[in-house]
Amino acid sequence: MKSKGKPSSSAAELRREAEERLRKQETKRARPGTELDPQRLLHELQVHQIELEMQNEELKQARVAVEAALERYTDLYDFAPVGYFTLGRDGAIRQANLTGASLLGVERAGLAKRRFELFIAEDNRPAFDAFLQKVFGGSVRESCVVMLSKKGNEPPVVQIEATASPDGQECRVAVVDISNRKHLEDTLRFLVLLHFGKSG
Amino acid sequence: MLGGFAHGVNTRAPAMKKKDISPPTAKLRRLAEQRLRKQKTEAARPGTKQDTQRLLHELQVQQIELEMQNEELVAARADVEAGLERYTDLYDFAPVGYFTLASDGTIDQANITGASLLGVPRSKLVRRGLGRFVAPEESGRWDQHFLSVLQSAEKQTCELTLRRADGSTFFARLESIRLDRPAPAATDGDSRAVIRVAMSDISERKQIDDAQQFLLQCGRRPTGENFFKSLARSRGSSTNGPS
Numbered sequence: 001m002k003s004k005g006k007p008s009s010s011a012a013e014l015r016r017e018a019e020e021r022l023r024k025q026e027t028k029r030a031r032p033g034t035e036l037d038p039q040r041l042l043h044e045l046q047v048h049q050i051e052l053e054m055q056n057e058e059l060k061q062a063r064v065a066v067e068a069a070l071e072r073y074t075d076l077y078d079f080a081p082v083g084y085f086t087l088g089r090d091g092a093i094r095q096a097n098l099t100g101a102s103l104l105g106v107e108r109a110g111l112a113k114r115r116f117e118l119f120i121a122e123d124n125r126p127a128f129d130a131f132l133q134k135v136f137g138g139s140v141r142e143s144c145v146v147m148l149s150k151k152g153n154e155p156p157v158v159q160i161e162a163t164a165s166p167d168g169q170e171c172r173v174a175v176v177d178i179s180n181r182k183h184l185e186d187t188l189r190f191l192v193l194l195h196f197g198k199s200g
Numbered sequence: 201m202l203g204g205f206a207h208g209v210n211t212r213a214p215a216m217k218k219k220d221i222s223p224p225t226a227k228l229r230r231l232a233e234q235r236l237r238k239q240k241t242e243a244a245r246p247g248t249k250q251d252t253q254r255l256l257h258e259l260q261v262q263q264i265e266l267e268m269q270n271e272e273l274v275a276a277r278a279d280v281e282a283g284l285e286r287y288t289d290l291y292d293f294a295p296v297g298y299f300t301l302a303s304d305g306t307i308d309q310a311n312i313t314g315a316s317l318l319g320v321p322r323s324k325l326v327r328r329g330l331g332r333f334v335a336p337e338e339s340g341r342w343d344q345h346f347l348s349v350l351q352s353a354e355k356q357t358c359e360l361t362l363r364r365a366d367g368s369t370f371f372a373r374l375e376s377i378r379l380d381r382p383a384p385a386a387t388d389g390d391s392r393a394v395i396r397v398a399m400s401d402i403s404e405r406k407q408i409d410d411a412q413q414f415l416l417q418c419g420r421r422p423t424g425e426n427f428f429k430s431l432a433r434s435r436g437s438s439t440n441g442p443s
Contacts (some may be wrong), residue, residue, distance in 0.1 A: 009267055014265050014268060014269065015261065015265060017264075017268060018261045018262070018264035018265040019261055019264075021264045022260050022261055022264055022269075023258075025264075038249070038252050038253070038256065039252070041256060042252060042256055042259070043236075043256065045256065045259040045260065045263065046236050046239075046259065047229065047232045047236055048232070048263060048264060049232075049259055049263050049266065050231075050232035050233075050236055050239075051228050051229060051232040051234045051264060051268035051367060052263060052267060052270065053266060053318050054228060054231065054232065054235075055228070055270055056266055056269060056270055057272065059270060059273035059274065059277065061275060063273060063277050063280065066277060066280045066281055066284055066363060067280055069378050070280055070284040072237050073284060073287035073288055073290075073291055074283075074287055075381070076287075076291055076300070076396075077287055077290055077291065079377075079379060079396070080294075080298065080396065080398060081355055081375040081376060081377045081396050081397065081398040082375050082398040084290070084294065086290075095290075111305070125422065141295060143400070143402075143404075159373075159400070159402070161295040161296055161400055162295055163293065163295045172290070172293070172294060173295065174294060174295040174296040174398070174400070175399065176296075176373065176375055176398070178373075188400065
């Protein structure tokens with residue numbers, strides 16, 4: 001897998017390298033008394049060539065399919081209805097989706113490695129720290145409500161839901177802006193259902 | 201020399217981990233022989249020994265080219281697959297439920313968190329209407345929410361009671377947005393509306409925080425009406441309890 005990560009070589013380069021490899025193979029195998037019938041050899045080579053071509057086609061098709069799937073999931077991630085972050089144990093942002101970056105009011109590129117805490121209102125940070133500790137302490141799913149430190153007249157109030165990764169090295173955080181909740185109305189409806197829902 | 205390409209094939213074979221790409225098997229070989237027969241009848245001409253030598257060399261070079269290309273393709277695919285795996289995992293095990301709905305409200309795709317919130321195996325969610333999981337008393341609110349999602353380009357929010365498959369209920373917050381995305385088999389840039397819904401269970405917080413707030417509000421009410429009386433009243437005429 002020498003070529004891993006390298007962009008596709010140009011045709012001329014490919015040809016040159018192929019000639020090189022062939023020379024190496026030939027010197028390695030240059031043992032007397034092993035000469036084969038050229039006709040049979042030719043046939044073998046031709047068959048193998050077509051095998052390779054078919055494999056090549058298959059690989060190209062598979063790549064197109066996998067790339068399409070990746071595009072779909074990247075889109076689901078980036079344009080999710082909620083902000084989505086991956087944080088390390090130290091609280092540094094490892095990955096963020098576009099919704100999350102815009103919720104924090106920062107370009108995504110400017111988020112990498114910064115501590116998520118910096119985007120939370122100062123007096124809410126101890127609560128967030130305690131929350132992160134609970135998350136990394138092995139709790140299944142935790143949630144908390146904090147105020148962001150975004151500059152402007154009304155910093156958004158967000159609900160944060162987090163789960164730790166199986167290896168406990170990072171956690172996934174969904175952030176939802178709940179500033180506009182219609183508190184009383186929702187509360188009332190919920191309590192009514194809680195008390196009378198079963199009989200109604 | 202035969203050992204040469206056999207060797208080439210074998211070293212590549214272990215890299216072909218995924219099932220969708222077959223390593224050079226007997227079947228592939230048979231197909232290749234078939235193609236070769238066709239090619240030969242098309243270009244059948246007797247050649248000199250020199251020609252054969254040149255042809256042999258040409259073929260060997262081409263083959264190594266192909267092998268190298270294949271290696272590159274396998275490596276590139278491995279990269280893309282690793283990326284796909286990461287994003288699929290981020291999707292499936294997000295801290296919130298995540299649904300994609302068609303414009304008729306049926307579920308096209310759901311993540312694992314979403315399926316477990318609703319208490320239904322994911323395979324049973326596809327093509328079902330998400331509205332079926334809304335508590336019957338609140339189906340009107342769901343319809344209203346869904347309609348506003350369809351009509352607006354902005355994200356819409358709704359908090360309502362959902363009913364799991366086993367009949368238990370939970371209070372959920374939905375964040376829904378409509379997006380235009382290419383239709384599945386679009387060739388001419390056709391797009392269609394898809395609705396993405398993030399769902400979180402907020403029952404616990406509701407019960408603690410909001411009950412407090414509600415009681416506070418009740419206490420402040422000038423009429424001094426008691427808690428359960430106002431609950432009953434807010435339920436309207438359908439309440440049969442003592443008044």
